[in-house]
Amino acid sequence: DVKVTQSSRYLVKRTGEKVFLECVQDMDHENMFWYRQDPGLGLRLIYFSYDVKMKEKGDIPEGYSVSREKKERFSLILESASTNQTSMYLCASRVTGTGANYGYTFGSGTRLTVV
């Protein structure tokens, strides 16, 4: 069974801390995505990557950066955490192609609280 694994289910960090959220997929997928999910706002794309070392800004990249040094791993970095970054963070991956394989596979999410 294919899997996207996010390293932490719950995190509590202090304002100003540098926070790393890790995501690993075992499906050899080229594309990987980071979203945040907030009530009433749905899924908002932070960053995505089409391949190793490549990254593209999504709709809300401010305050975040990403790293993709290996195909299976996509890291989200909060440079200086703030309370408005308290959210559920979801990582997803997708193979490049058409048909049912086009669907994203999501991890279980990391609920981050910044205090």
Added chain:
Amino acid sequence: QKEVEQDPGPLSVPEGAIVSLNCTYSNSAFQYFMWYRQYSRKGPELLMYTYSSGNKEDGRFTAQVDKSSKYISLFIRDSQPSDSATYLCAMSFYSNYQLIWGAGTKLIIKP
């Protein structure tokens, strides 16, 4: 105006009822349409996938796309308490383009 509109609910129905979940969209260039199901404290999972217009059926689930009205629907027959979840619609212009998401509808099936 958002590109994809979806009523957040919650929608509460009795077990066994037929459920209709809907999304409207503004951009007629969308070609790929998907429904995802998200259980509490889990990530979304792909439920149904449709290209262009028409219906697609999978067990108790039917996805319907009406491009002339810019409207997509997900029907659930013989609804079960285990169908209680948030249902998100998503769509895209091209097969490898990023998805545009609805905000999700919370569905509650009462035993």
